[in-house]
Amino acid sequence: MKSQFAVLRLQKSVRSHPNLAARYTAAATATAVLVLLFLLLAPSNPSISTHHSLFLSVSSNETAARHLQALTRRPHVAGSEANAAVASYLIDILSSASIPARIVPYDVLLSYPVHRSLSLSPNLSAPAVAFDLVQEIYPDDPFADVAAEVLPSFHGYARSGTAAGHVVYANYGRVEDFAMLKASGVEVAGNVVLARYGIVYRGDIVRNAQIAGAVAAILYTDAKDNGGRSGECFPDARWMPPSGVQVGSVYRGVGDPTTPGWASVGECERVSVDEVVASGVMPAIPSLPVSSRDGDAILRTIGGQVAPEDWQGGEGAPVYRLGPGPGFLNLTYLGNETITTIQNLIAVIEGDEEPDRYVLVGNHYDAWTFGAVDPNSGTAAFLEVAERLAKLQKGGWRPRRTIILCSWDAEEYHLIGSAEWVEDNREMLASRAVAYLNMDYAVSGRGFHASSTPQLDTLLMEAAKMVQDPDNSSQSLYEQWINTDSPLIRRLGGSGSDYAAFVQHVGVPSVDMRFSRDYPVYHSMYDDFVWMQKFGDPLFHRHVAGASILGLVALKLADEEFLPFDYKSYADELQQLTEVFKSKMRGKPVNFAPLLKSIKKFSKAASKVNSQRKELEGKSFLSKWKKNPNEVRELNDRLMMTERAFIDREGLSERPWFKHLIYGPSKHNAYMSGAFPSIDDAIQRVTISNASEAWGLVQHEIWRVARVITQASHVLGGRLT
C-alpha cells in the first residue's frame, strides 16, 4: 500500500510544479512503475540454495579428526579441570570462526566416587575375595599416561553405604524380571541383586531392585551383549575388554536434582538430597557397575533354580541360576555429592530478518572418560558445522532467523547443563524457539539414525536426500538410511540426551541424530580416539556427514521463508498411537472416543495449514503485492507454537517436570520414548489397584490428552472459537 500512496503523491507533487512536470511526468511515471516492478520481482532471499549447497561442499574430514583428537586427549568428566580445558578449546575454535561464545555457568549437584570395595565369597563359610574394580590399560595404549585421570568406575548419584547379602540374578532388571523372580518364589528382599546392562536405563534397574527390597545392586556387562566369548576385544576388535566397565548415572530425574523445575543460579532455592531420595528419583540403596569378567565370577556363585532360557548367557556361558546365594557379596560405596560449577557455552549467529526466532543446535562436551564417541564425535561435528557457517558468513550469508549453537556441560550426570539452561530461559524459549537440533555423539559406526517430533519428519528426509552416504558415495544418506533403519524415525520421549528439556519441559520441536546406535565400549575407558580411528569412523567421513545433515537441517529451518514443518505426519502418528492404546485396552472400562475426535480436528487443521502455505508460496509477484508480510509470520508462528500446546497446563500430573502429554519417558525405562505418558502412568496404577476410581483416572488422563490436542488444533488453525 505504502508505495502505491507514494506513487500517487509523486504524480501529484509533480503536477503541482508545472515546469518540472513538463520535463519529467512521462519519464517519472514510467520509471516509477519500473522501480515498483523491480521491487516486486526482487526475490526475498536470492541465494539461499546457493549458500546451502556451499555449506555441503566445504566439508572436511581432516578438521573433524583434528578436533576429535584434541578434545579426547584426556578424560574430562563434568566439573574437572580437564573439562574446563575442553571448554576453552571450544571457545577458541568458535571465536576463530568469529562466532563468539559466552559461558553460562550453573552451580549443580554432581557426584564423584571416594571409596569402593566389593568382595565375593562362594558361600558364607568360604573366605571372601575382593575385586580390584580396575579397567586395565591395553597394549600400546597411547593414553596410558593419563589413565589414572579416569574416574574409578561408579554410578553417578549412587547411594553411599555398606551392604551385604546373598546374590540374586535379575536378568536385565526390568519390572517383569523382578515380577518373574517373585513368581518363582526367589527372595530378593535383604539380598544383593546382580543384573545385566542392556535394555533399561541403569537408574531404573537400581530403582526396581530397591522396590523389590534388595540391599544393593551390581550391574555388569554380559558377554552375550559384548560379542560373545570369543575373547576378541579392543584393541584388536571393537568389543569391550573383560575389565571394561560401563559407568553412568543412576539418577532418574532431569537436571540438577536439588532444583527440580528451576535454574541452579546463584543463591537459589534447593531441596535436600534426602528429599530427592525420598521422592524416588535418586536411589536409596548403594550400587556399583562391574566388568563382564567380575559379573561372570559372581554368576558362577549363584545356585538355586535354573534361570529361564532368555535369561541365560550366550554360547559357552555357564548355566545362569536365580539364587539367592550361596554366593555372598559385600559392597561398600562412598561417594561425594557436591555442588559444582558447570559451564554451558552459548554462541549466537543473529538472524537478519527474524532475530527473535531461534533455531538451536546442541551437543554436550563432558565425557565419563575420553569420550571419543560419546560425546566428542558429536562435538567435532558441531565444531565443523560452526566452521562451515563461518565460511558462509564470509560469503555474505546471514540467516533469516537466529541460529544458536549450544555446548552443554554435565549431560552425563543426566542432562544437567541443558536442563538448567532451558529452565532458566523457559519463557523466552516458549515464545521464540523454532526448533532444537541435538547431536549427542555423532558416530559409533555405520548406519544413520534419527529421532524427532513428527512435524520435522519430512524435513529430515528431504535433507538426507541432499547429503551423500559416507559409506557409499554412489547413493544419498537417505537411500542408506531407509535400508538400514526401521522405524525410519524414532521419537523423543526418552530422556536419553539434551533434547529432553526442550521437548518434554517446554514443547520445542526437536531432532536427535547419530550414526550407529549402540557400541560396545559405551561409557568405558576404552571409548577413546584409537577406538574411533580403528572401528568407529576410520576415514572420519561419517563425522563429515553428521555435520552436513545437522547443519543442513539447521540452515533450512533458519533460512526458509516458511518453516518446513508438516503436521500431517504428527496427526497420523497420534492416530496410530491411539489405535495401539485402544487395542491394548480392549474390553477395559475406558473410552478413547474423545482422543480420536480431537485428533480428527488436529488432522483437519494440519491439512488446512499445508494448503494455506502452498497458496501463499504460490502467490505470483503480481498478487504478491497484495500479500501481507504478516501472513507469513502468522503462519510460521502457528507452526512454531503448535508443539507448545501439547504441554500440560492443568497440572497435577504424577511426574510434574515432564509436561509434554504426547511424549515422555516410559515410567520404568527412561531410555524408552513413551507415548501419552500420563495415560500410561494411570494404566500402570490400575495394574496395582483395579478399583473403578483407578479406571476413572485413566479416563481422566485420556480427556486431558484430548484437550491439549484440541488446543494444538486451535493454534495450528489459527482460529478462536
Place this chain on the structure above:
Amino acid sequence: MKSQFAVLRLQKSVRSHPNLAARYTAAATATAVLVLLFLLLAPSNPSISTHHSLFLSVSSNETAARHLQALTRRPHVAGSEANAAVASYLIDILSSASIPARIVPYDVLLSYPVHRSLSLSPNLSAPAVAFDLVQEIYPDDPFADVAAEVLPSFHGYARSGTAAGHVVYANYGRVEDFAMLKASGVEVAGNVVLARYGIVYRGDIVRNAQIAGAVAAILYTDAKDNGGRSGECFPDARWMPPSGVQVGSVYRGVGDPTTPGWASVGECERVSVDEVVASGVMPAIPSLPVSSRDGDAILRTIGGQVAPEDWQGGEGAPVYRLGPGPGFLNLTYLGNETITTIQNLIAVIEGDEEPDRYVLVGNHYDAWTFGAVDPNSGTAAFLEVAERLAKLQKGGWRPRRTIILCSWDAEEYHLIGSAEWVEDNREMLASRAVAYLNMDYAVSGRGFHASSTPQLDTLLMEAAKMVQDPDNSSQSLYEQWINTDSPLIRRLGGSGSDYAAFVQHVGVPSVDMRFSRDYPVYHSMYDDFVWMQKFGDPLFHRHVAGASILGLVALKLADEEFLPFDYKSYADELQQLTEVFKSKMRGKPVNFAPLLKSIKKFSKAASKVNSQRKELEGKSFLSKWKKNPNEVRELNDRLMMTERAFIDREGLSERPWFKHLIYGPSKHNAYMSGAFPSIDDAIQRVTISNASEAWGLVQHEIWRVARVITQASHVLGGRLT
C-alpha cells in the same frame, strides 16, 4: 535492502539497452531516488489521531439510553428465554454496525430456585412465623407486568436441604468475625448464622459459616449499609426498599463448576456436583439472602451477649446481640442444578497490519433481574463503542491490530461464560492477546473508578485526560478521577468480573472500568431503568463517557505502532507489595531477599525497554530506512508476553486454577484483590500450624514468585542467559 537492490538492477538493466539508456538514465535515477524518498517519508499510519478524536466526537447519550431501555425491558437471567432475546438484540445491533457477531455456546451448570421457606420463632416455645420472601412492586412500577419473571430471591449454587437452629449473629461473616464469636464462647456449631452483606463475597460468608459448623446461613442487607433508617427508599430515593434482596452466587470458583480448567464443550469430561462440594468451592450447607426488613426481624429475636460496637447497626437500630437464640430459624431451600446452554457473542474487527494480535473488549449481558446498572449500563456503553467504531470504519479506518468485542453470558453465576471461552482458547490467547478491557456495569452513579494490571496505568491516565468529565464539562475525566478516587488505580486479583480468567488463568494485561463502585439496589429487582434514569445517570452522559474511555483505550492499544505499556509502574508496585509483606512478616523466619533481587532485575529491564522504545520511535525517516520492521514487532512481543511470565508453570499450588503469582483473589474474600496469593495462602497455613515446615513452605512460595518475576525480566529484556 530490497529496494536498494532493485535500483541497482534498474540501472544495470537500463545500461544494457543503450537506446533506452540514452533517453532515460538521468531521469530514471533521479525519479527512482524521488520515489524512494517518498517511500521513506510515507508515514506508517497517516491518521490515527484523527480517527481517535473522531471516535470521541461521534458520541451520543440518546443511543445509550435507547439501548439500555431495550436491554432492560424484562428480567433476563442466564439460560432464560428473555436472555436469549437480549442476545438477539445485541447480534442485530452489531450486524447493523457491520460488525457481525458469532454465537459461541457452552453447556454449563447453572442453578435455579425451586422452593424456599423460612420461618422464625422468637423462642422454641413460641409459634413460628413464615417470611414471604417477596420483593414488592413499587408505586407506578412500569415493570409490574413482568415482575413475576424475576427469579425468587436465592443464592446461585446454594445447597438444597432443610436446616433449623437458634440464630447466631456473625456481623459481616468474615474469618475474624467467626474468630471473635469463638473467643466470646458463642456456639456456632449446630446453629443458623445470620450475617450482613457488605464486605466479603457472599460465597465466602457461607463458607466461613460452614467451617464454623453452622447448619445454614442467612444473609441480609443492614439498614446501616443502605442509607440508614430514615425510611427513604426507591423510587423516592436511591436506597433499597425494605423488601429488597441482594441475590447472587455463592460459588467460590470461576467458570463452570463441573469443568474446572477446561471448556464445557460438547461431550466433555465433567466432575460431579458432590466432588465440587467436597472440594469446598460449592457450599455444603443451605443459605438464603433476605431483605433488611426480614433481617431486622430476625435480629430482634437474638439475645445473649451484646455485640461489639462495630458490629452494631446504625442510628435507631436495636441493640445487636450475638445469640445463640432464643430466636429459632427453620429454613428449607430446594434448587435445581442443571446443565444449561449459554451463549457468548464474539464480534471481530480484523487488524490491517497485525491481524494476529488481539485487543479484546468485554462486557456481560446476563442479569439477575432487569440489570439496568448490572450489567446493561455496560452493555449499552459496549454497543455504543461498536457503533462508533462502525462510523470510523465507514471513514476508512482499519485498526492495526485485531479488535475483538466479547459479550459474555452467565457472568452472574460467577464468570461462567468468559471463563469457559478463555479456557477453550487458552493457548491462542496466551500467544496472541495484547490486552483485555472489561466493562461490567458502566454506571451506578458519579465518580470514575479503574483497576488494571500495572503496565496499563499510564495508558489509562493518558486516555482519561482526553475524555470529558460527564459531570463537569470544564474538566477532563482525569481531573475528576484524581480528586475522587484513592488509590487511583486498583488491581485485578479479585474475581469480581470477567477479567478474572484473562488475568489470573492466562496472564493477559487487563483493565476494568466503571462509574461509581457501590449502589444500594445491587442484584435486587429494583436495579431497573427507572432507578438508572432517576439516580444512576439521568442524562446518560456517564454512559457516553464510559464508552469514550473504554473505546479510546482499545483504539490506542489497537492502533499505536508501539504498545503503550509501561512496566516501570509494575516494578514499583512489586517493590511496594514486597515491602508490605516484609513488614508484616518482620521477625518471622522468612527471607524476602530473593524476591527483592528479582524485582531489581525486572525494574532494570523495564527502564531498558522504555528507552529502547524511545530510541526506535525517535528514528528519523532517513535512519528509518535502516530500521528493521521486525524490531517493532520484537519489542511489542516482549511487552505483550511479559505478563504471561507471571503465570505459574511449576504447578502444585493450593488453588491451581488461579495461576497468576502476583495477583489472585484473597483466600477468604473473592472480592478482594490479593497480592502474591500463593505466599499469602502459605502464611494463612502457618497461622494454623506454626511448624518450621510451614514456614519452609512460605519461603518456598517466596522463591516461586521470585522465579516468575525473573522469567518476566528475561522476557521483557528479550535476552537469553
